[in-house]
Amino acid sequence: MKHIIPKTLAALRVLFGLVLYGWVREAPVGRVKRWVLRALSRKALRPVAMGAGASRSYTLQPPSSFVVASPAFVGMAPVITEGRFPEVRAHLVEDAVVSPYASGVVQGERLLVPDIILKNRHRHSTDGGNLYWLGQRNCVGRIIRQETVAEGLLIGGAGAFNWYHFVMECLPKAYLARGLPEEMKDWPLLVPEECIRVAGFEHALKLFSGDRPVRPVPRGAAVQVGRAVTFDEVNYGPFNLYKGSWPAPDDYCQHDDTLRQYISVLRAGLLGSELRPKPVRRIFLVRPATRRNYNQDALVEIASRYGFEPHAPEKLPLADQAALFADAEMVIGASGAAWVGMAFCATGTRMLSWLPREYSGFCCYSTLAHLLGHRMQFVRAIPDRLLKDTADAFDHSYRLDEGDFEAALQYMIDGK
Structure with missing residues (x-):
């Protein structure tokens, strides 16, 4: 009995914390909410576009067309959606807290996120990599102890632990890093820890990392970066959708030119040119x-x-x-x-x-x-x-x- 009571109390504290956290995530921002968030090692964040918080941005690819094809069930033709994808940029962000398991970064009381994620937050639920939670109305950040590095290129995004998300959404950013200014050539790549634990991740990264140092960041951890470089998404689809919504062609888009170039390099690196x-x-x-x-x-x-x-x-x-x-x-x-x-x-x-x-x-x-x-x-x-x-x-x-x-x-x- 003496062991059961402490365990029960601990479980109740966890449950109470989850319920309380669920309430403050949805509640209007106010003094009480801010106090409760601090008690839970959280803070309210104001989401803004990545470019708005950057000290400088670099254009890496011009605009491109894109084609989205819906699944073609046997005997049927796909629904084709065409559009224009904007230019792809890298952003220099100062004093940012980052995780390679999220596309957004925390800068003070703001969450800087790629434009496309901000535009779709009413419908798409992203993964903040245990660094933040971005909802339809509110945004909450986690206050965690971080290591500090002077510079780094963020190679990651929602679901970076998954093979598809890593290869088709995150790794193209390492390809784009080749177009950054010469003074950034020695800045390390901040990557998910799978890049040192899983052979396939490690091999794929080496095809694009070149001579840059690689710094893995564990899931649940974060790094304070004096000068961080983030990249626009080049292959976008919803990580999840809110209850009652199901995937639709309008949820998807990609920079076709960048993806073709990236896949060509990936193929050559593994299959050769013969x-x-x-x-x-x-x-x-x-x-x-x-x-x-x-x-x-x-x-x-x-x-x-x-x-x-x-x-x-x-x-x-x-x-x-x-x-x-x-x-x-x-x-x-x-x-x-x-x-x-x-x-x-x-x-x-x-x-x-x-x-x-x-x-x-x-x-x-x-x-x-x-x-x-x-x-x-x-x-x-x-x-x-x-x-x-x-x-x-x-x-x-x-x-x-x-x-x-x-x-x-x-x-x-x-x-x-």
Whole structure:
């Protein structure tokens, strides 16, 4: 009993803190709220555009067109959305608290965030990397002890611990860093700690870091930087959406020119410049049974009758992953980070994936496939329960109708 009471009291304190924090996040800013936030090691922040807090900005890429392609379900054409993406800039921000797991930085009582995130805050929920919380009405920062560095280039963003977010959203910033002024050539890259813990992250970063020093920052930690360089987003989609909203093509945009240039360098670094044999392999991207489980074994068995081999790319060295995709004429797999590998596929590779009805406007992988000239189609996934929001969909289990899957497979093989 003497051990139970302290544990119960500790749990109640945590619960009370969470409830109180939830209240102050949504409450109007006032004296009481500021006092409570300080007691919780938090403070109210005023969100402003990154450029407004920068002492100087540098144009790294001119404006570009972009094309967003919605998922094309079998037998249907994608919905194409076209637009203009603004110039891409780097920003010199002084006395900033940063984390490579967030796109925004804290400067005093302000949160400096990329324009595109600020513009979409009413609909999109971003990840502040344990440094801040940015809501539809309020913004709250976390007061944490930081190490101090004189200079650094922030190579990160929401979800930087995830392979897709790192390679397709964060790492292009290291590519853009090549265009910074000469006096910044020795400034270190501030990167997520996965870049020293996970071999694939480390290898990918080395393709772009050059001679710059690399400083990993753990999740949950932050760094006070005297002179920090941040970068505009070049590949944007919502990290999450607020309850009641589902992905739509208008949620996505990217700087097509920058992404093509970046992927070209990435491919050359891993595959070289020599011509490769005509792709002939058929691969099925399998995933571990940790979340978003589905009837994978049954689908692998069906696909094997058509010559598809199961592969888990994340278990291979990065160069071997690239070669696997480069040798594939067809790729099948669940929606997920393994589809980064399409960057190494030959133009025109045929692909098949699946999504639930609520994700008919989820344009992340379909747009990347369109940018690279691939032929990607989708079938319907059937969730095992009603989906409440995008955060719920992140973990849900589902199944595919095996007859529909095989029909879609034959449709792809026939080249339709």
